[in-house]
Amino acid sequence: xxxxxxxxxxxxxxxxxxGIARLGLxxxxxxxxxxxxxxxxxxxxxxxxxxxxxxxxxxxxxHYALQVLRPRWGHGSDTGGRRTPWIIGGMATLAAGGxxxxxxxxxxxxxxxxxxxxxxxxxxLIGVGVGAxxxxxxxxxxxxxxxxxxxxxxxxxxTMMIVGFIxxxxxxxxxxxxxxxxxxxxxxxxITGTAFIVSTLAVLGIERGHARERAAKGDDTPFMEAIAxxxxxxxxxxxxxxxxxxxxxxxxxDLILEPFAGLVFNMTPGETTALSxxxxxxVLTGMLLVGLAATLFGKARGLALRNWTVAGxxxxxxxxxxxxxxxxxxxxxPLKETVxxxxxxxxxxxxxxxxxxxxxxxxDNAREGVRMGLFGAAQAIAFGAGGFTxxxxxxxxxxxxxxxxxxxxxxxxxxxxxxIISAFLAMGIGQARTKAxxxxxSAQHDLGx
Numbered sequence: 227x228x229x230x231x232x233x234x235x236x237x238x239x240x241x242x243x244x245g246i247a248r249l250g251l252x253x254x255x256x257x258x259x260x261x262x263x264x265x266x267x268x269x270x271x272x273x274x275x276x277x278x279x280x281x282x283x284x285x286x287x288x289h290y291a292l293q294v295l296r297p298r299w300g301h302g303s304d305t306g307g308r309r310t311p312w313i314i315g316g317m318a319t320l321a322a323g324g325x326x327x328x329x330x331x332x333x334x335x336x337x338x339x340x341x342x343x344x345x346x347x348x349x350x351l352i353g354v355g356v357g358a359x360x361x362x363x364x365x366x367x368x369x370x371x372x373x374x375x376x377x378x379x380x381x382x383x384x385t386m387m388i389v390g391f392i393x394x395x396x397x398x399x400x401x402x403x404x405x406x407x408x409x410x411x412x413x414x415x416x417i418t419g420t421a422f423i424v425s426t427l428a429v430l431g432i433e434r435g436h437a438r439e440r441a442a443k444g445d446d447t448p449f450m451e452a453i454a455x456x457x458x459x460x461x462x463x464x465x466x467x468x469x470x471x472x473x474x475x476x477x478x479x480d481l482i483l484e485p486f487a488g489l490v491f492n493m494t495p496g497e498t499t500a501l502s503x504x505x506x507x508x509v510l511t512g513m514l515l516v517g518l519a520a521t522l523f524g525k526a527r528g529l530a531l532r533n534w535t536v537a538g539x540x541x542x543x544x545x546x547x548x549x550x551x552x553x554x555x556x557x558x559x560p561l562k563e564t565v566x567x568x569x570x571x572x573x574x575x576x577x578x579x580x581x582x583x584x585x586x587x588x589x590d591n592a593r594e595g596v597r598m599g600l601f602g603a604a605q606a607i608a609f610g611a612g613g614f615t616x617x618x619x620x621x622x623x624x625x626x627x628x629x630x631x632x633x634x635x636x637x638x639x640x641x642x643x644x645x646i647i648s649a650f651l652a653m654g655i656g657q658a659r660t661k662a663x664x665x666x667x668s669a670q671h672d673l674g675x
Contacts, residue, residue, distance in 0.1 A: 240372025241379075241432075250383040251428040252313060252363055254390030255421035256356065259324040261391045262417055263289075263352055266398055267327050270410060275334060281342075285349040287614070292353030293606030297456075299358045300365060300595030300602075301449045309362040309369075309595075310429055316359025317425045321418040323351030328414030332407040357602070359425075365598045366433055368584035374521065377531060380580040381517025385510065447593070456596045461655065465586045468651040470604040472539060472579065475644030476572060477612030478637065479546070482620050483565070486549075486634040491557050504562055505569035512538070512573020520581065531582045532655055538575025539649035545571050546642035553635030575645075582655065616641075 241249075268282040303312045326348035334341030371379045394417060401413045447455070456462050483505070484498040493501065516534050545568035552559040587597040616637055623633035 240375060241367075241370040243375075245432055246367075246371060246375065246379045246382055247386070248428040248432055249363060249367055249379075250386035252317070252359070252425040253383045253387040254393075255317065255425040255428075256320065256359060256363075257387040257390040258394040258421045259320050259418055260352070260356065261394050262398060262414060263324050263327045263349070265395070266402075266410075267331055267414075270331050270407075271334075274405070274407070275331065277334075285345055287610055288346070289349045289353035289356070290606050290610030292350065293357050293610075294603050295354075296357045296361045296602040296606070297453050297596050297599035298449055300361045300597070300599030301452050301593070302595070303362045303365065304452070304593055304595040305446060308433065309366040310433055312362035313359050313366070313429050314426050316355045316357070316362065317422050318355070319351050320355025320359060321422040323348045323353075323355055324418040324421075325411075325414050326351065328411045332411050335407055357599075357606075361595065361599045361602050363429075364583070364602065365587060365594045366429075368587045368594060368598065370433065371584065373585070376581045376584045377520030377534075377577060378517045380577045380584070381513045384513060384577065384580065388506075388510070449596075452593050452596050453600070456593055456600060461586065462597055462600065464651060465583070465655055466600050466604045468648055468655065469579070469583070469601050470608045471644055471651065472575065472648035473605050473608035474612045474615070475542070475546075475641040475648065476576070477609045478616035478619075478641050478644075479549075479568075480616065481613045482616050482634060482637060485620075486553070486630070487561065489630040490553055490634065491561055501562065501565055505565045505572075508566040508569025508571075509573035509576070512570040512575075513577045514573075516574050516577040516581075520578070531578050531585070532652060534574060534578035535582055535652045535655075536649045538571055538573075538578055539645045539652060541571030542568065542575055543642040543645040543649070546638045546645065549638040550635045550642070553631040553638065556631070579652075582652075586655065 264286055268286065271277045271282045272279050299312065299316075303309050306312075326344060330341050330345035330348050332341075333344055367379060367383070398413055398417065401416070402409060484502060487493045487498045487501050488495070516538075520531060520534060545564060548564040548567065552561050552564055583598070583601050587594050587601065619637050619640070620633045623636050624630060627633055
């Protein structure tokens with residue numbers, strides 16, 4: 227391979243650090259639009275328009291439900307031989323959906339049913355855009371980032387996504403005051419337009435050369451045959467199940483942690499918000515640890531990504547058991563330390579699992595898009611189901627037991643069980659492919675084989 231500029235396919239046989247940062251900008255832009263719709267617009271619907279919370283809840287759930295189509299979009303980029311058009315097209319669709327979601331809020335105030343129809347169309351575009359752009363972005367990373375850099379790449383890209391959340395929240399907060407629905411539409415136009423321009427400039431030319439290699443291979447396999455082939459691969463099937471189980475446990479506590487702290491520990495809204503900040507600080511610390519350690523010492527078997535994944539799952543289970551104890555003992559328990567530990571172990575698990583996902587997506591039959599789409603669909607469905615299951619379970623158990631401590635503690639215990647199951651699933655990742663073909667070493671190396 228000829229030498230390419232730093233940031234394209236560099237001398238180390240993969241995408242350089244500048245190129246990884248460029249892909250991180252795409253993830254930041256994607257996250258910026260998503261947080262605008264799921265946070266700001268969600269709040270405006272409930273507070274300013276006095277709509278039932280179930281209305282934005284159903285719209286967000288619909289956007290998650292559409293992620294089941296990720297394998298189909300991944301297959302589209304497989305057959306076309308290029309990922310960039312799907313990323314740009316997906317971001318254009320997502321940006322249009324984000325803008326129309328804000329416009330639908332304005333329209334709801336004028337005509338409820340017309341506004342709801344526009345909102346349904348907007349969140350459909352959001353779901354399609356996230357799935358199409360996100361799947362091809364991850365596949366592009368899996369194909370172009372060298373094995374040794376994948377843990378750091380996962381850390382960089384997901385850290386930049388979090389930064390995108392933060393920057394969007396700050397900028398939107400400043401621009402929205404004094405608030406009006408018309409002002410919301412203009413702010414949404416600025417954010418979605420900027421996100422689309424940034425993501426397009428960031429991804430242009432980044433797969434140059436690699437796209438020609440893919441196009442030369444060609445893959446005109448029909449979608450149903452391609453997805454059946456991927457599902458028949460024991461490693462891909464096991465990894466998809468692992469992603470679903472672990473992300474279900476990961477997301478189930480998302481909506482109940484702050485209410486738990488308020489009801490059981492008598493924390494104020496400000497204190498519970500700070501508690502979420504403590505958890506996020508732990509997540510970032512765990513991500514940075516894995517990204518640094520796995521990059522510097524990745525050749526050591528004990529520090530391979532699969533082992534980090536297992537350790538993160540088991541550590542998350544222990545931290546959740548700590549929350550079970552917190553529910554039992556109440557205000558005397560070191561809650562902040564437990565929540566930081568949960569965030570830290572979640573961060574370790576998340577980055578290791580994402581890095582492992584890159585390797586698991588690279589198969590022997592050039593169907594990386596279908597594989598990554600399958601994993602992405604499993605993750606999105608788990609996220610959509612996790613928050614709903616956690617809150618409903620807590621409500622049902624509280625109704626049966628009459629105790630906040632028992633209801634929340636039981637949900638945390640169930641999440642711990644999911645992480646323990648996930649750890650056992652992670653232990654077997656990569657084994658089937660290695661037994662079938664001892665010469666397949668690239669993914670095995672990254673996953674700890």
